[in-house]
Structure formats: structure tokens, C-alpha cells
Amino acid sequence: MKKIVLMMLVFVLAVPWTTAFAAEQPVNLISGKKAVVTNLQGAADNSKYFTDGDLKTDYLMIHDAAYTYIFEKPVDVSNIVAYNGYAAVALITFRYSDVENKTASVSVKTSSSGPDNPANLKKVISLTFSTGNNMNLREFQVFGVQSEFINPEADKFAVSGVKFTAADLTSGSITWNDVQSKYFKNYNVYKDNVLLGSPTNNRYSVSGLDYGKTYKFKVTAVDTWAKEFSPTEFSYTTPLPDTTPPTVPKLSGSAGNKTVNLEWTPSPDDDLAGYRVYQDGQEVQKGQGHKTSIDGLTNGKTYRFSVTAFDTSGNESAGSNEIELTPKSVITDTEQEAGPDYLLVKWTKTEGAIGYRIYLNGRLIGSVGPAVYEYKITRAMGYIPGAISNKAEARAILADGTEGGSNNPTAPVIELGAGYGVGDAFKAGIEFVKLLNGWVLVALAIVLANMIIAFIYLLNKKYKAQGG
Structure with a gap:
């Protein structure tokens, strides 16, 4: 009985020591890992075969390509072994970086027998293999253990200044003060205890939220040892959608030559986004101002116009009062005074005119600037004193190059119609x-x-x- 108890005591005491010893034994740290490969120059990525444990099959390692293995937690490297398809020893370059962002490169021997390359590299977070020439490679092996690492700047990893800024009713962005530490790795952002993402900067966008619902968010910082520090938490409640349309505008307007001018009362709503202008029931303009012009219309044709207001939530007001406008030619009021040697033509100022053309019996006589309002048609220009056909006209020249009409009630007119006796x-x-x-x-x-x-x-x- 004493012998059995003694054996059990030895077993109980031995197990922790055996476990602790086993935990410290170097292992292949990249076994089964796939590398992050750059500069393949169009060749195939064979990196998954370089760590699959097959020591007999060759795969092409591309010259000047970089095969990088990244560790979630820092490791201590004690030995590097590389197998190739040649009996002779060849060298490849091995570069590594540690938790303090220090980097260094060493040459590693490789052959078909897999020679040892003893190393004493501490707190490594990534390592890269490369070669100056194409090589038939079989396997990479990196032996070591996880580093014992205590973050000396742990007090800097408390996330502060967290806030939510809404972009619209169902989305926004979370921001916070950046962690300033050389041991910083990333942040973790959670919504209702579900990890949303792990950004490396101090901003994260959130979308797809529901109306009127409260969410619990938290942000944590993670160091290069993959330790996640205490979270900073906050709640955010999304607003209910706005269903109230803006105030209905009141519309007025006037017609011109091939154009109409519209103006309406501004809507006083705080969330006003703009207005829509409708012509004969079809939207023709959209903007934020409360007046506009619509050009390219047909003179003599009547058009119907109305305006609505819309807000930032997409609500649109009822239509304004509908008005009818008929574009028309610009008419210049003209009069004439006959004299023995000339016909004096006078006219009133026409809005929008950039000049005037003078006609006698439909024939162009001359043109003047926009500030001239009378003109003498002489005998040399074709004026015949006493002739019944002396009808003068002043027509406005408009900015688009078109010409208005004229109204001259003082021109002599005698009509001879049917039934003349x-x-x-x-x-x-x-x-x-x-x-x-x-x-x-x-x-x-x-x-x-x-x-x-x-x-x-x-x-x-x-x-x-x-x-x-």
C-alpha cells in the first residue's frame, strides 16, 4: 500500500514539471502556415508547399520574391532549417522584425539535408525569406517558442474620447483618441458584444442599423502580444424616421421671350434640402434656391408650372399653386413723325435688349446700341415724304441673338377690303x-x-x- 501511495505522489509531482518542460520545447512555428508573398512576377504562389512537411518534393522559389510569415504573438526563434533540391549548400536571405519594429537580415544555409542555422532572435513578430536566384525549395522550418512578454506601456492602452457621429438615420462612424505606443497592434470594435472589425486607425464606420433601436458599442486596444485591454463602452439610440413633409411653397412667375421666370416663398423647415420644379406635371429642375428661369420654350404656347419642397429625410411637400404662363416675343413700342426730309422714329426702352434694329416697310435700315431710343430715316435711306407706305419699326435685339417685335400705332394704314365701292x-x-x-x-x-x-x-x- 505504501508503495502505491509513493508512486502516486511521484506521479503528481512529476506531471507539472513534465508539462512545464514540454511547454518550453522549441516547435516549428510556421508549420502549415501560408506566407504573404510579394513580387511573384506572374509566377505561381507555392508558399503553402514550403511548410507542408513534405521534404522530398521540389517547388520553385521565385528570385526576388518575398515570402513573409506573420505571428499573432511574438516568438523567440532558436533555429532555422531550409531544405532544397540540391546536395550542395546554397544561401537564402532571412529577414525578421520584432515588437519594437527593429529589423535585421541574416544568411541561411540550405541544402537537401536541411542544415541547422542556430539563432537567438527574441520577440519576433514577422520573418521573410527571399533569394537572388530561382531555387527548387522543399521546406522552411523555424523552431522556437512563444516569447515571454510584458507590455511596459500598458497604461497607454486605455481607449478614450469615444463618440458616435451619425451620417444618417441608420449609419455613422465611431471615433476615439489614438493609442500612442510602439507596442500597439490594432483596435477591436464590438456591437452588442459581437466583433465588427479590427481597424488599425482610430475610426470605424457602422451601417445597417435599425430605426429607434439602442445599441451597445465598445472599443478595445490590442498590443503586439495580442493582449486585448479593458474596453471603453457606450450606447447609441438611432432616431425614428421623419415622416413630416416640408411647408408647401407659394409660386408666382412671369413670361418672357421663349422663357419664364419663377419665384416662390421659401419653406421655413430646419431640415429643408431643396425644391423640385414641375412643368406640365414633369420634374424639370431640382435645387436649393427659391427662384429660377426655364429657357428654350416656345412663344405662344401655354405651360403649367408648380413647385414642391423636400427635406433631408426624403419627404416631399404637396405641390404649390399651379400657374400658367405663355412665353411671347418682346415687343418694342414705336412711334414715328414724318418730316420733309426724314422720318423720325422713337421707341421706349425694352428690358433685356442689347441693341435695336430699325426697319422701314420691313427693310433693315440700321442698328443702334441699347441706350439709343430714336433714329432719323432720311431720303437717302429710302424715305419718300408723303408715301402711304412709310411704316417704321424699332425691334429689340436680345442676348440670344433673336429679335423681338414692334408695335407702331402711328404708322399710316389704309385698308381696301372686299366690297370696295x-x-x-x-x-x-x-x-x-x-x-x-x-x-x-x-x-x-x-x-x-x-x-x-x-x-x-x-x-x-x-x-x-x-x-x-
Whole structure:
């Protein structure tokens, strides 16, 4: 019985020592790991075969490519072994970096027998193999143990200044003060205790949240030993959506030459985003101002216009009052005064005119600038004193190169329509005498000729009516 108890005591005492000893035994730290490879130059990535334990099959290691293995926690490296497909010893470059971002490179011997390359590298977080020439490689082995590491700057890893800034109702960004330590690795961001991501900067975007729901967030800092420090927590409640549309605008407007000018009362809502302009029921403009012009319309055609307001939540107001506007040509009011040697043409200022063109009986005589409002048409220009056809016009020249119309009620007009008879001939003759003044004798001759022609015409008509 004593022998059994003694054996049990020896076993109990031996197990911790055996376990502790085993934990300190070097192991292959990159067994089964796939490297991060750069500069492959279009070749295949064979890095997964370099750590698969197969010491007999060759795979091509590309010259100048970098095969990097990264450790989650720092390790102490004691030996490096590399197997290739050659009996002779060849060298490859081995570069490593530690927790303090120090880097160094050494040459590693490699052959088909896998020679040892003893090392004493502490707190390594990454290592890289490379070669200056293509090589048939079989296996990389890096032996060592996890480092004993105590963060000397642990007091810097408390995350502070955490806040949530909303981008809209269901998304935003979390920001915090950056951890300043050479042992810093990354942050962890959680939502309701579920890891969202592990950024290396002090900002993280969150989206897809639900309306009116409270979320619990926390942010932690992680050091190069992969130790996660105490979290900083906060809650955020998303707002309920806004369903109230903005105030309805009131619309007014005026028509011009191929254009309309619209203006409406601004909506006083704090979350106003802008306005939409509708023409004949179709949206034609969208913006933030409360007045606008719509060009390229057809003169003489009537258009219907209305305006709505919309807010930052996408709510749109009811339509404003609808107005009808008809674009029209610009008309310049003109008058004329006949003289013995010239015809004096006067006109009123026309808004929007960049100049004026002067016409006599539809023929262009000349043009003037926008600040000139009268013009003399002389005999040399075609003016005939006393002629019944002396009709002058001033037409505005517009900025788009088009031309407006003219209204001249003072131009002489005598219309000879259907049913013209003897009485009309006498009246025309009298008006003709008034207009021609000094040419009275000629005018009388014309009047008498008209009377005689009309008299003969009527007698002939009567004779035919009587069957003569």
C-alpha cells in the first residue's frame, strides 16, 4: 500500500514539471502556415508547399520574391532549417522584425539535408525569406517558442474620447483618441458584444442599423502580444424616421421671350434640402434656391408650372399653386413723325435688349446700341415724304441673338377690303390728299381717276344686270 501511495505522489509531482518542460520545447512555428508573398512576377504562389512537411518534393522559389510569415504573438526563434533540391549548400536571405519594429537580415544555409542555422532572435513578430536566384525549395522550418512578454506601456492602452457621429438615420462612424505606443497592434470594435472589425486607425464606420433601436458599442486596444485591454463602452439610440413633409411653397412667375421666370416663398423647415420644379406635371429642375428661369420654350404656347419642397429625410411637400404662363416675343413700342426730309422714329426702352434694329416697310435700315431710343430715316435711306407706305419699326435685339417685335400705332394704314365701292374711293381720295399735302394736283388726278373707274364699273354692272 505504501508503495502505491509513493508512486502516486511521484506521479503528481512529476506531471507539472513534465508539462512545464514540454511547454518550453522549441516547435516549428510556421508549420502549415501560408506566407504573404510579394513580387511573384506572374509566377505561381507555392508558399503553402514550403511548410507542408513534405521534404522530398521540389517547388520553385521565385528570385526576388518575398515570402513573409506573420505571428499573432511574438516568438523567440532558436533555429532555422531550409531544405532544397540540391546536395550542395546554397544561401537564402532571412529577414525578421520584432515588437519594437527593429529589423535585421541574416544568411541561411540550405541544402537537401536541411542544415541547422542556430539563432537567438527574441520577440519576433514577422520573418521573410527571399533569394537572388530561382531555387527548387522543399521546406522552411523555424523552431522556437512563444516569447515571454510584458507590455511596459500598458497604461497607454486605455481607449478614450469615444463618440458616435451619425451620417444618417441608420449609419455613422465611431471615433476615439489614438493609442500612442510602439507596442500597439490594432483596435477591436464590438456591437452588442459581437466583433465588427479590427481597424488599425482610430475610426470605424457602422451601417445597417435599425430605426429607434439602442445599441451597445465598445472599443478595445490590442498590443503586439495580442493582449486585448479593458474596453471603453457606450450606447447609441438611432432616431425614428421623419415622416413630416416640408411647408408647401407659394409660386408666382412671369413670361418672357421663349422663357419664364419663377419665384416662390421659401419653406421655413430646419431640415429643408431643396425644391423640385414641375412643368406640365414633369420634374424639370431640382435645387436649393427659391427662384429660377426655364429657357428654350416656345412663344405662344401655354405651360403649367408648380413647385414642391423636400427635406433631408426624403419627404416631399404637396405641390404649390399651379400657374400658367405663355412665353411671347418682346415687343418694342414705336412711334414715328414724318418730316420733309426724314422720318423720325422713337421707341421706349425694352428690358433685356442689347441693341435695336430699325426697319422701314420691313427693310433693315440700321442698328443702334441699347441706350439709343430714336433714329432719323432720311431720303437717302429710302424715305419718300408723303408715301402711304412709310411704316417704321424699332425691334429689340436680345442676348440670344433673336429679335423681338414692334408695335407702331402711328404708322399710316389704309385698308381696301372686299366690297370696295364708289364711296370708299371718295374716302380714299380724301385721305390721300391729306397725306400728300404739296402734291395736291397729283392727288386730285388720282382721286378723279378712281372715281371715273368706279363709275364706269358700276354702270357696266348695272347694264349687265338689266340684260343689256
